[in-house]
Amino acid sequence: MLEIIAARGNYWIIIALMMTGLYITFEANNLIKRLVGLSVFQTSVFLFYITLSKVAGGTAPILMGGDIKKKAKHAGEEAGAAAGGQGEAAGAGTGLENVYSNPLPHVLILTAIVVGVSTLAVGLALVVRIREAYGTIESDEVRAIDIDVALAEEMDAPAREGAQ
Template identity: 65%
Template sequence: MLEFFLERANYWAIIGLMMIGLYITFASNNFIKRLVGISLFQTSVCLFYVTLGKIAGGTAPILYGPDAVEHGGGHAGEAVHHAVAVPGGHAMGNISAPVELVNIYSNPLPHVLMLTAIVVGVATLSVGLALIVRIREAYGTIEGDEVRAIDLETALAQETELDAQLGEAGA
């Protein structure tokens, strides 16, 4: 049982980071702390996807050794095309046949997608911080409860002023 948990320690760490990030996001009234929680949650999602793409004993997906010589003559950029027979007796050219590789390679797609997610996350964080600066300039605070209280006071004052103007116009 202990071995089961130790083999999946990275997943437990990711789940812990996710829960911490969600807790910070929902429990805090401070806008900057909320952004930190969202960033922590996003980081844990990126770690999760990168973990899914890693294969034990796998290397970067660059052909080397027997794979490079057998499939492309040492030129990894060249595609290997074979004529493949399909049902019905027709031969289709320029279709890659299944390739048997000697080495084990990790899947690069999750890593590439997470690089994009990191860039989007940093951009979103910077926009959020810029909005917090504007909120601080407008309200004098970055606490959610205080901002709501100021908004409520302002709305009530505007409603009272509007009622007074309508009462004067009707008289």
């Protein structure tokens, strides 16, 4: 039992990070903290993908040694073969000398990181604007201000209607 848990250490870390991130996102009142939680949550997913790409005994997915010449001939098949060999020893099916980790998830996560960074940038820009407009970055205070203003308008509206 303990071995099963220990052998999947990566996944436990991912689950812990994911839940921490989600909890912060839901629970924090401070808008910056919510973004931090969101980032932690996203990062746990990045780790998940990187864990998937690891092949036991595999090295970084950069061709080395005798593989360079072989690969030059049929470069186009590389990505497909690497993807197909996921989860087993990647060297087995591809006729390569060395065992490589699957490069595809790394590429995907590079894209996902860019997406995450841009989301974070937009989020922080929004927080700056909220600070300018409301004078606070606590979401409960923002909500309280909104409710007060809306109530004041509701009180105002019939009076205006009556006056016309």
